[in-house]
Each structure stands twice: as C-alpha cells, then as structure tokens.
Amino acid sequence: MAMTDLLSAEDIKKAVGAFSAAESFNYKKFFEMVGLKKKSPEDVKKVFHILDKDQSGFIEEEELKFVLKGFTPEGRDLSDKETKALLAAGDKDGDGKIGADATLASESC
Structure with a gap:
C-alpha cells in the first residue's frame, strides 16, 4: 500500500514542501x-504501518x-532535535518508540 492510497498526493507535496x-x-x-x-483511526493505523519500515x-x-x-521520497530527513521532539510527543509510555496505538497523528493536530 502506498501513502497516496490513503492521502492526497497534492496534500502530501504541500505539507512536505512547507x-x-x-x-x-x-x-x-x-x-x-x-x-x-480527518482520517479514521483505521486509516491512521495504515499510515503508521507504512512508516514502520521494519514492520x-x-x-x-x-x-x-x-x-x-515515508510520505514522499522527496522529503528531507528530520534533524536530531526534530526527531527527538516527535518521539517525545508520540512515546506515551517512555519506552523510546511509538506503538501502533499511539494517537500522535490524530490527537489535537
């Protein structure tokens, strides 16, 4: 499954560019x-599984x-600071990783 099966290619391009x-x-x-x-929890989990490269x-x-x-090959790598901030936001139990049940993408966006 590709990210564009779940999300608009145009929206992805604009977001990555921003x-x-x-x-x-x-x-x-x-x-x-x-x-x-705007996506259902099921669709958010599908996106999660696409981003979970090692499954x-x-x-x-x-x-x-x-x-x-993970959204588009043209995307840049996040800096260490950005990566750590994203991990801190999604790592609800402090184990150093984000589980499929995390609501990072859907909570208070």
Missing part, C-alpha cells in the same frame, strides 16, 4: 496538512528521522 527548511518541522501542522486529522509494530527513533520520506 517543512523543507531545517528545524521547521511541526508534526501537528504536518499531520493536519496531509489530511490525517516491528513500533516506529523507533531511527525510523522517525525519515518520516517525511
């Missing part, structure tokens, strides 16, 4: 711009660094 500058990533605005806020059931810090590339 955060192309280093240290500009805001996960709440990004997830809103790509349309995740471990978790998105670890190393995978988060490449989250924009």
